[in-house]
Amino acid sequence: MYPTFAGKAVVSKTHRVAHFIHLAALRAKRRYRVQRRHFHFYKSKGMQALLRNAVAAPLSWRRRHWIIAGLLLALTTSVGIFLPRGANATHDPAAEALTTLSLDVPPLPAQFAGASNLPPQTDDRDWQVVAVRSGQTVGEIFGAQGVSGNQLQHLLDDPANGNALRHIRPGQEFAFAHSQSALTALRFERDDRTRVEVTFDATGLHQNTLDRNLEHRIQVAHGVIESSLFDAGNQAGMDDGMVLKLANALGYDIDFAQDLRLGDSFTVIYESVYRDGEFLHDGDIIAATFINGGKRFSAFRYTDAHGDTAFYSSDGRPLRKSFLRTPVEFTRISSLFTAGRMHPILGTMRAHRGVDYAAPTGTPIHAAGDGKVTFRGWQNGYGNFVVIQHNGHVSTAYGHMSRFAALHIGERVRQGETIGYVGMTGLATGPHLHYEFRIDGTHRDPLTVTLPKPEPLPAIELARFQRETAPQLAKLKTLEATRLALAKK
Numbered sequence: 058m059y060p061t062f063a064g065k066a067v068v069s070k071t072h073r074v075a076h077f078i079h080l081a082a083l084r085a086k087r088r089y090r091v092q093r094r095h096f097h098f099y100k101s102k103g104m105q106a107l108l109r110n111a112v113a114a115p116l117s118w119r120r121r122h123w124i125i126a127g128l129l130l131a132l133t134t135s136v137g138i139f140l141p142r143g144a145n146a147t148h149d150p151a152a153e154a155l156t157t158l159s160l161d162v163p164p165l166p167a168q169f170a171g172a173s174n175l176p177p178q179t180d181d182r183d184w185q186v187v188a189v190r191s192g193q194t195v196g197e198i199f200g201a202q203g204v205s206g207n208q209l210q211h212l213l214d215d216p217a218n219g220n221a222l223r224h225i226r227p228g229q230e231f232a233f234a235h236s237q238s239a240l241t242a243l244r245f246e247r248d249d250r251t252r253v254e255v256t257f258d259a260t261g262l263h264q265n266t267l268d269r270n271l272e273h274r275i276q277v278a279h280g281v282i283e284s285s286l287f288d289a290g291n292q293a294g295m296d297d298g299m300v301l302k303l304a305n306a307l308g309y310d311i312d313f314a315q316d317l318r319l320g321d322s323f324t325v326i327y328e329s330v331y332r333d334g335e336f337l338h339d340g341d342i343i344a345a346t347f348i349n350g351g352k353r354f355s356a357f358r359y360t361d362a363h364g365d366t367a368f369y370s371s372d373g374r375p376l377r378k379s380f381l382r383t384p385v386e387f388t389r390i391s392s393l394f395t396a397g398r399m400h401p402i403l404g405t406m407r408a409h410r411g412v413d414y415a416a417p418t419g420t421p422i423h424a425a426g427d428g429k430v431t432f433r434g435w436q437n438g439y440g441n442f443v444v445i446q447h448n449g450h451v452s453t454a455y456g457h458m459s460r461f462a463a464l465h466i467g468e469r470v471r472q473g474e475t476i477g478y479v480g481m482t483g484l485a486t487g488p489h490l491h492y493e494f495r496i497d498g499t500h501r502d503p504l505t506v507t508l509p510k511p512e513p514l515p516a517i518e519l520a521r522f523q524r525e526t527a528p529q530l531a532k533l534k535t536l537e538a539t540r541l542a543l544a545k546k
Contacts, residue, residue, distance in 0.1 A: 187233065208257070221248065222245075252266065275326065276326070282321040289323070308382075309381070357522075390415070440457045
């Protein structure tokens with residue numbers, strides 16, 4: 058209500074302005090409600106027309122428009138002037154004071170408690186890496202880098218360094234650091250897990266070891282024989298070393314030089330070893346299957362309760378047979394077991410009571426089984442000749458050797474042990490091994506003789522074997538089924 062005087066309202070200028078502002082706000086609110094209700098209309102046509110009219114119309118404000126604009130400008134200016142002061146009124150200078158607390162540093166984790174276990178720190182030394190070449194010795198390599206004989210002997214006196222320094226191999230690496238042409242440090246890998254770093258100063262040499270992080274990753278490979286086992290393995294991503302491990306694991310059941318057929322296939326689960334995230338080398342075969350001529354063979358790596366590791370078939374029988382089917386890595390069979398053949402030198406018909414395996418001179422010859430050497434020497438026709446007695450019934454014989462290994466009559470040998478080397482001594486036209494298999498003194502064909510099966514694991518050990526190999530067996534079957542399904546598409 059406005060104040061009255063003599064029946065008439067007395068309206069001050071300020072009240073009139075406030076009244077206008079109030080009316081303008083009500084109109085704006087009503088326009089907003091209408092526009093919101095008819096939003097789609099304004100958006101499509103009405104609003105576009107309104108905008109065109111606003112742009113085309115001349116700028117003409119009424120008196121009340123100027124009054125409202127002035128009041129809004131005054132209000133904005135007042136807020137800008139007084140609001141910071143009000144904000145400052147709430148500021149407490151005491152809040153700027155800082156409080157410092159003394160906190161204990163948490164201890165290092167247990168795995169980093171020792172200095173030798175600390176992770177490698179940044180090393181700004183300029184290391185020169187030297188790779189061992191064929192024929193080099195550790196003394197030659199170290200001497201060229203400034204390591205004295207006494208210093209090298211000091212390192213060799215540490216028994217833990219023996220294999221790494223005394224048995225170096227081509228490709229092995231050593232690193233050396235120099236300062237002003239003087240040797241300050243060297244490092245080498247003692248084994249897969251241990252790096253040795255040696256520093257040199259006025260007081261002598263100081264040796265420190267660093268544990269390296271090893272990681273075993275599981276790999277799977279599948280191959281089909283199209284030309285050779287090595288070619289199929291390489292196509293599957295396996296190197297030649299891993300292919301040889303596969304052949305050795307199943308070599309008791311499959312003659313990879315003679316029994317392979319086109320279309321044979323294999324599936325292998327094996328380990329790859331990584332050090333500090335980088336590939337180091339292939340590990341061991343965990344499990345494998347091989348389809349040879351339609352027959353399925355399997356091999357599972359297993360360590361028994363006594364700590365002995367070997368390969369076993371899926372039913373728990375050791376794959377290591379009592380005898381090797383072939384005691385030499387050969388290129389071809391040059392002569393089979395037969396009751397009569399024309400002798401290549403004598404020119405007469407006579408029985409050939411063994412199998413001849415052609416191989417380069419110097420190829421190692423292995424004992425076919427555990428036994429005792431009963432003959433080592435020269436025998437007419439056979440040249441350098443060795444006979445091993447394995448038990449009361451079975452013996453094996455090896456002829457035409459170029460030379461013998463370091464063994465003597467009466468000495469016991471283990472299956473796979475080198476007993477001599479391929480040659481062509483005696484009556485031979487080329488380097489090969491003449492191999493005989495005898496039962497109670499009667500010659501039998503080494504390629505067809507029935508070899509006794511080894512006994513399976515004992516019941517308790519067999520149950521443990523089956524528990525441990527069940528996941529690998531299931532994985533192999535799944536992989537084989539997947540490959541078979543893909544091959545049929």
